[in-house]
Amino acid sequence: SAVISQKPSRDICQRGTSLTIQCQVDSQVTMMFWYRQQPGQSLTLIATANQGSEATYESGFVIDKFPISRPNLTFSTLTVSNMSPEDSSIYLCSVVNRGQRYEQYFGPGTRLTVT
Amino acid sequence: GNSVTQMEGPVTLSEEAFLTINCTYTATGYPSLFWYVQYPGEGLQLLLKATKADDKGSNKGFEATYRKETTSFHLEKGSVQVSDSAVYFCALKVGGGADGLTFGKGTHLIIQP
Numbered sequence: 001s002a003v004i005s006q007k008p009s010r011d012i013c014q015r016g017t018s019l020t021i022q023c024q025v026d027s028q029v030t031m032m033f034w035y036r037q038q039p040g041q042s043l044t045l046i047a048t049a050n051q052g053s054e055a056t057y058e059s060g061f062v063i064d065k066f067p068i069s070r071p072n073l074t075f076s077t078l079t080v081s082n083m084s085p086e087d088s089s090i091y092l093c094s095v096v097n098r099g100q101r102y103e104q105y106f107g108p109g110t111r112l113t114v115t
Numbered sequence: 116g117n118s119v120t121q122m123e124g125p126v127t128l129s130e131e132a133f134l135t136i137n138c139t140y141t142a143t144g145y146p147s148l149f150w151y152v153q154y155p156g157e158g159l160q161l162l163l164k165a166t167k168a169d170d171k172g173s174n175k176g177f178e179a180t181y182r183k184e185t186t187s188f189h190l191e192k193g194s195v196q197v198s199d200s201a202v203y204f205c206a207l208k209v210g211g212g213a214d215g216l217t218f219g220k221g222t223h224l225i226i227q228p
Contacts, residue, residue: 001161033215042204043159045215058215092159094215102147102166102208104216106159 002027002095004107012113013083020079021110023093028073031096033104034066036089043092049076083114117142121205121219128195129227136190136222138179138205146207148172148181148188149216153202162190162203200226 003026013019023032032049047068048056055068070076080087093107121138128134140146150162150172163172168183179190188205205219 031213035215042218042220043216045217048213048215102164103161104149104208105161106151108158 001103001105002029002097004093004095004105006091006093006107006110008110009108010111010113012115015084015114017083018079018081019083019112020077021091021093021112023076023078023107025074025095028098029095030098032070032076033094033096034068034076034078035092035094035106037092037109038089046078046091049078080112083112085114088112088114117146117207117209117217119205119207119217119219121203121222123220124202124223125225126222127225127227130197131194132226134190134192134195134199134224136203136205136224138188138190138219140186140188140205140207142186142207142209144209146209148179149206149208150177150179150188150190151204151206151218153204153221155201159204195224195226197226197228200224 005024007022034046035043037043045058046061049068049070051070067079090109090111092109119140147166149164151159152162153159163174165172165181171180177192179188202221202223204221206216208216
């Protein structure tokens with residue numbers, strides 16, 4: 001499986017500010033995804049990060065709030081913009097390896113608290 | 116749309132007990148099915164998977180069989196250990212690698228010595 005790292009691992013941010021989360025993979029991967037896990041809840045897919053083109057967002061998530069970049073096959077960023085306390089969650093990067101189209105692996109997550 | 120329903124917890128068992136965590140699904144296409152586990156303080160790990168009907172996924176003594184007729188993927192283990200205490204998520208994916216996962220709400224399992 002791929003080794004996935006995320007930065008920062010956690011942060012406490014003020015309402016109205018933005019935070020960019022980085023996801024780095026140790027090998028080239030086919031697909032990268034961003035998920036959110038709200039406190040005590042399950043994981044919800046935010047978007048698919050497409051290399052070289054705009055991300056594909058799930059219902060309820062928009063580019064202005066969660067802009068995503070994916071400049072190459074090993075790196076992606078997710079920005080949480082104009083934050084409110086409701087954005088307090090764990091944000092997880094996930095990848096699908098080349099040749100393993102069914103198996104999806106997750107990074108350690110970024111724990112975000114908005115005050 | 117796609118959805119996953121799993122039994123809500125917490126589920127509390129004694130060590131060496133038999134475990135079943137129920138999972139049923141609805142899907143717009145032919146899904147692949149997964150169980151993920153989240154140990155305390157750790158990230159999400161893939162536990163096992165099944166990609167077609169009647170497949171049995173297995174890992175670390177856990178098993179789950181893809182039952183298309185009942186749209187189910189129940190997780191079982193014959194003898195649980197304290198170290199199995201974790202949150203277990205059932206998930207599905209339709210369409211292969213290009214699609215994200217749809218997760219159930221998770222089941223918190225507590226094993227008492």
